[in-house]
Amino acid sequence: MQTARGSEGLHQPGGIGTGRLHETYARSFALNPEHESGYFACVADLLDTPEIKCLASFEQHLDIDRLQHVTSVSYLTFALALKFGLDVRTAARAALLHDLYYYDWRENDWSHRPHGYLHPRFALKNANALCGPLDKKTENAIKRHMWPLTVLPPKYPESLAVSLADKHCAAKELRYSLSKKYRARLDRKIEAYRSC
Numbered sequence: 130m131q132t133a134r135g136s137e138g139l140h141q142p143g144g145i146g147t148g149r150l151h152e153t154y155a156r157s158f159a160l161n162p163e164h165e166s167g168y169f170a171c172v173a174d175l176l177d178t179p180e181i182k183c184l185a186s187f188e189q190h191l192d193i194d195r196l197q198h199v200t201s202v203s204y205l206t207f208a209l210a211l212k213f214g215l216d217v218r219t220a221a222r223a224a225l226l227h228d229l230y231y232y233d234w235r236e237n238d239w240s241h242r243p244h245g246y247l248h249p250r251f252a253l254k255n256a257n258a259l260c261g262p263l264d265k266k267t268e269n270a271i272k273r274h275m276w277p278l279t280v281l282p283p284k285y286p287e288s289l290a291v292s293l294a295d296k297h298c299a300a301k302e303l304r305y306s307l308s309k310k311y312r313a314r315l316d317r318k319i320e321a322y323r324s325c
């Protein structure tokens with residue numbers, strides 16, 4: 130179980146302990162190694178690689194790029210893992226790797242269609258290339274994060290946390306991109322976390 134200061138912060142009002150996942154999502158836009166040391170201890174080396182950094186050049190959900198998406202999913206997964214006593218490091222890292230593919234999924238290119246089914250395989254291959262052989266939980270989390278599109282469900286609680294966090298973040302990202310009112314509200318929250 131993580132005990133670093135950044136991890137403890139997640140149990141404060143507005144954190145995952147209250148069930149307010151959207152607060153944790155907003156915080157993922159304002160991560161600060163000083164305040165979130167528990168999270169960064171798990172993923173700092175990965176966040177520093179060109180393979181992860183370059184995800185910023187791909188659109189994921191309209192106005193949100195892929196780096197922001199995987200970071201949000203990773204932070205939310207970390208918070209869920211912490212809350213439920215799971216393997217936080219494995220969960221946070223698997224989430225960061227779950228969409229590690231390098232193409233625009235909207236392009237009319239049949240080499241990556243159907244995208245929903247195929248991209249977990251591409252991400253797994255790229256994650257193996259980046260990290261070497263992966264443990265079973267990480268492999269499963271990447272392969273099955275699109276469940277229920279992939280018929281078999283996630284096998285481990287950590288994989289399920291990645292899959293649920295992915296859906297939560299995707300929904301927020303679409304709403305952020307499509308609703309001016311929601312965007313203004315979330316932006317205010319993000320600003321508040323940034324100025325903490």
Ligand SMILES: [Fe+2]
Pocket residue numbers: 227228248249274275
């Ligand atoms: Fe995905």
Ligand SMILES: [Fe+2]
Pocket residue numbers: 198202227228295
């Ligand atoms: Fe995703």
